[in-house]
Amino acid sequence: MKRVLKWNGRLILRDWKTRLLLIGFFLFLGTFSLLYRQQNVTLPEMQLRSEYSEAHNIFRLIPDAHFEGELGEEVQQRLGRNSTLIGLNRYILSQREGNTIEGLEDVVSDYLENGRDMAENNLFLHDATEFESHETLTSVYLPSRSEIERQLAFFDALDESGLPIEWNPYASSQILKQQLELFISVVLFIAIALLAGDHFTKDQENNYSVTQGLPLPMKTQWRGRSFLLWLLTWLAALLGIAVSYGLSLFFETTGSLNYPVELYVSETVTYIPLWQYGLLLIGLGMIVSYLFLLIITGLSWMIRNIYLTLFIVLVLVFLPQIWTLVEPLTSWQPSFYTEVVSVLSGESARRFDLSGIVYWKLPIIAVGMWLVLEGIFHLVFKLIPTRRSGLKRRVMQ
Amino acid sequence: MTLEVKNLTVAYGEREVLSDISFKLKNSQIIGLVAPNGTGKTTLFNAIMRFVPVKSGQVLVDDKEYTAKDKDVLALHQLITFLPDQADLHENFSGTEHIEMYADMWAGKRDHVRDIISRLEMDDYVDRKVSTYSLGMRQRLCFAMVIASDTPIMFMDEVMNGLDPENVSLVSDILIELRDEGKIIIVASHLLDNLDEYANKVFFLKDKKLHFIFDHADEKIEYFKLLCTEEQAKYLEANVTLPEDTIHLGNNVLCIPISPLSEAEQLAIYKHLRHLQDVEITVGPLGTSEYYSHLYGLKIHSFNRGHQHDEVVSQ
Numbered sequence: 001m002k003r004v005l006k007w008n009g010r011l012i013l014r015d016w017k018t019r020l021l022l023i024g025f026f027l028f029l030g031t032f033s034l035l036y037r038q039q040n041v042t043l044p045e046m047q048l049r050s051e052y053s054e055a056h057n058i059f060r061l062i063p064d065a066h067f068e069g070e071l072g073e074e075v076q077q078r079l080g081r082n083s084t085l086i087g088l089n090r091y092i093l094s095q096r097e098g099n100t101i102e103g104l105e106d107v108v109s110d111y112l113e114n115g116r117d118m119a120e121n122n123l124f125l126h127d128a129t130e131f132e133s134h135e136t137l138t139s140v141y142l143p144s145r146s147e148i149e150r151q152l153a154f155f156d157a158l159d160e161s162g163l164p165i166e167w168n169p170y171a172s173s174q175i176l177k178q179q180l181e182l183f184i185s186v187v188l189f190i191a192i193a194l195l196a197g198d199h200f201t202k203d204q205e206n207n208y209s210v211t212q213g214l215p216l217p218m219k220t221q222w223r224g225r226s227f228l229l230w231l232l233t234w235l236a237a238l239l240g241i242a243v244s245y246g247l248s249l250f251f252e253t254t255g256s257l258n259y260p261v262e263l264y265v266s267e268t269v270t271y272i273p274l275w276q277y278g279l280l281l282i283g284l285g286m287i288v289s290y291l292f293l294l295i296i297t298g299l300s301w302m303i304r305n306i307y308l309t310l311f312i313v314l315v316l317v318f319l320p321q322i323w324t325l326v327e328p329l330t331s332w333q334p335s336f337y338t339e340v341v342s343v344l345s346g347e348s349a350r351r352f353d354l355s356g357i358v359y360w361k362l363p364i365i366a367v368g369m370w371l372v373l374e375g376i377f378h379l380v381f382k383l384i385p386t387r388r389s390g391l392k393r394r395v396m397q
Numbered sequence: 398m399t400l401e402v403k404n405l406t407v408a409y410g411e412r413e414v415l416s417d418i419s420f421k422l423k424n425s426q427i428i429g430l431v432a433p434n435g436t437g438k439t440t441l442f443n444a445i446m447r448f449v450p451v452k453s454g455q456v457l458v459d460d461k462e463y464t465a466k467d468k469d470v471l472a473l474h475q476l477i478t479f480l481p482d483q484a485d486l487h488e489n490f491s492g493t494e495h496i497e498m499y500a501d502m503w504a505g506k507r508d509h510v511r512d513i514i515s516r517l518e519m520d521d522y523v524d525r526k527v528s529t530y531s532l533g534m535r536q537r538l539c540f541a542m543v544i545a546s547d548t549p550i551m552f553m554d555e556v557m558n559g560l561d562p563e564n565v566s567l568v569s570d571i572l573i574e575l576r577d578e579g580k581i582i583i584v585a586s587h588l589l590d591n592l593d594e595y596a597n598k599v600f601f602l603k604d605k606k607l608h609f610i611f612d613h614a615d616e617k618i619e620y621f622k623l624l625c626t627e628e629q630a631k632y633l634e635a636n637v638t639l640p641e642d643t644i645h646l647g648n649n650v651l652c653i654p655i656s657p658l659s660e661a662e663q664l665a666i667y668k669h670l671r672h673l674q675d676v677e678i679t680v681g682p683l684g685t686s687e688y689y690s691h692l693y694g695l696k697i698h699s700f701n702r703g704h705q706h707d708e709v710v711s712q
Contacts, residue, residue: 384449395451
C-alpha cells in the first residue's frame with residue numbers, strides 16, 4: 001500500500017488535469033463567501049405582516065359565542081396576545097436592530113421571547129380540542145404541531161447557547177453552513193467524478209505496459225488510488241472552505257458556530273450547534289465520497305470511456321429519485337443516503353414517507369456497501385484488462 | 398531457477414495464435430525469440446504473464462505451477478518483468494523516477510539505480526522529463542527499468558528497437574552480464590545477427606508452433622556463405638559441382654557446406670567467385686539470420702546494388 005500511495009501520489013500530482021481540477025475546486029470553494037457580499041439582508045417583515053393579518057382575521061372567522069366560557073376566554077386571550085406579539089416583533093424588525101431595540105428593552109420585549117410566547121400559545125391552542133372552533137383554528141390559523149414543537153426546540157437551543165436570532169443569512173457561520181451543504185450535496189460528486197472517472201482508463205490507454213504486471217494486488221491499487229483521490233479532494237475542499245470562512249470573517253458579521261441547526265432524529269427534530277452539524281456533514285460526506293470513489297475508480301478500470309463512467313455515476317447520484325415513483329421498501333435502502341443533507345434535515349424522511357431514514361444509519365449502511373463493493377470488485381479484478389480487447393477472462397474455456 | 402511452459406495454447410476468439418508451445422529454460426540463459434511480425438512473439442510473452450487469456454497450458458517456475466488464480470498471477474509477476482513499451486512511459490515523470498519506481502516495486506530498494514544509469518550511459522538526460530526523450534533514450538530507459546526490477550526472469554520484447562549500433566552493443570553486453578548473474582532472459586528481436594552474439598538458443602515460431610530451436614551449443618558445420626544475385630547462383634551451379642546439402646536461402650544467399658569439399662574443389666569454387674561481380678563471401682556456421690531465411694523463405698526484394706542487369710561474369 002505504501003508503494004501505491006507513494007508512486008501513484010506522485011503520478012496524480014504530476015497530472016495537469018488533476019492539478020487544474022484541484023486548483024479550480026479550491027478556488028471555487030475558497031471564494032464562495034465572496035459571491036454573497038453586497039447583498040441585502042431581508043428580514044421576514046412580509047411574513048410577519050401576513051401573520052398579523054391572519055391573527056386579526058381569525059377573530060372574524062370565529063363566532064363571538066365561542067369565546068364565552070373559561071376555555072373560550074383563554075383562547076381569545078392567547079389569540080389576542082399572539083396578535084400583540086406579532087405586532088411587537090414587526091416593530092422590532094422595522095427598527096432593524098435585530099432582536100431587541102436598544103434603550104427600549106423594558107418597553108419593547110425581546111423578539112426571541114415573543115417568538116417563544118407565541119409558540120407556547122399556539123401549542124396551547126392546539127391542545128384546546130374542547131374549543132368549539134378548534135377545527136377552524138387548526139385549519140386556518142395554527143401551524144402544525146410538529147412545526148410549533150420545532151420552533152420551541154429552536155428557541156430552547158438558542159437560549160442554551162445564549163444566542164439571538166441570526167438575521168443575516170450571509171453571516172460567516174451561515175455562509176459556512178450553506179457552503180458545506182452545497183458542497184456535500186452537489187460539488188463533491190462533480191469533483192470526484194471528474195477526478196476519478198478516467199483514473200485507471202488513463203493507465204490502460206496511455207501507460208499500459210508500464211502499469212500492467214506490477215507486483216501489487218489489483219485490489220490494493222484500487223483501494224490505495226481511491227484513497228489518494230479522496231485525500232486530495234478533501235484537502236482541497238477543506239482548505240477552500242477554511243479560506244472562504246476566513247475571508248467572510250473580514251467582510252461580514254461573524255455569526256456564531258454555536259447557532260442551532262435542525263437535525264432529524266427518529267421522527268423528531270433536535271437542534272445541534274452549527275459546528276457539530278458541520279462536522280457531521282463532513283464526516284458523512286467523507287464516508288459517502290470514499291464509497292463513490294471506490295465505485296468510480298473501479299468503473300474506470302472496467303470501462304475505457306470516461307463519459308460512460310460519468311453517466312453511471314450520475315445515475316447513482318440521482319438513484320434516490322426513483323423512490324418518488326416506486327414504493328420504497330425500507331429505510332435501509334442505501335441509495336437514500338447519497339443525499340446526506342436531506343437525510344440530516346429529515347427532508348428524505350418526509351419526501352419518501354419513511355421516518356426511519358436517519359443519519360446514524362449511514363455509517364452502518366456504508367460498511368455494508370463497502371463489503372458489497374469489495375465482493376463485486378474481487379470478481380471484477382479477476383479479469384484481465386487486455387490492451388485492445390477490453391476485459392477478458394484469464395482462461396478461455 | 399527454471400521456467401517451464403507446457404502445452405500453451407492461445408486463441409483470440411476462434412483464431413488460434415499459438416498452439417501447444419512447450420519449453421523449459423534453466424537459469425543463466427538468454428533465449429532469442431524469432432519470427433516474422435504477427436506470428437505470436439509478443440502473444441507468447443503476454444500469455445506467460447497472463448496479460449491475455451490462455452486457452453490451455455501451464456506455466457511453471459522451479460517446477461511450481463502458476464495458475465490463473467489471482468495469487469499465482471501476482472506471485473508470477475514478482476518473478477518476471479516485461480520490457481515496457483516506450484510509448485507507454487509516463488510523460489511527466491523523469492527517467493530516474495521511472496527506474497526508481499520499478500526498483501521500488503520489485504526489488505524494494507533503490508541503491509542500485511545510479512549504477513544502472515551510469516552503466517547505460519544515461520546520466521546526461523535521465524533527470525529530465527520523459528516527454529523530451531528521443532526514441533533511443535526511451536528505449537534505454539525501458540531497458541534500465543527492467544534491470545532495476547532485478548527479477549530472476551526477464552522478457553525483452555523488441556529490446557533493440559530504436560537503438561544505434563553503439564547502444565545495441567551496450568545493451569548486448571549488459572544482457573550477457575545479467576545472464577552471468579543467473580537470470581533467464583527471453584529476447585524477441587529482429588536483429589538476427591545481434592542475437593547470435595549473446596543468445597544461448599534461438600526459438601523460431603512458425604505455424605503457431607515452436608517450430609525450431611537453434612542451439613548455439615550444438616556442433617556446427619562450416620559453410621561458404623555467398624551473398625549474390627539469383628543469376629550468379631545459377632552460374633555457379635552450372636559451372637561447379639556443389640555438394641548435395643548446399644542450401645539456397647531466399648533469392649540471394651547460397652550456403653555451401655565446406656566439409657564435403659576437397660581443397661581443390663574449394664579452390665575451384667573460389668576461382669569462379671573471383672569472376673563474379675559484387676559477391677560477398679563469408680565462412681562460418683549458419684547463424685540465426687540464415688535459419689530465419691531458410692525457415693520463413695525470406696526473399697530480399699530490395700536486394701539491388703545497381704548491377705542486376707550487368708553481365709553475370711565480369712570481363
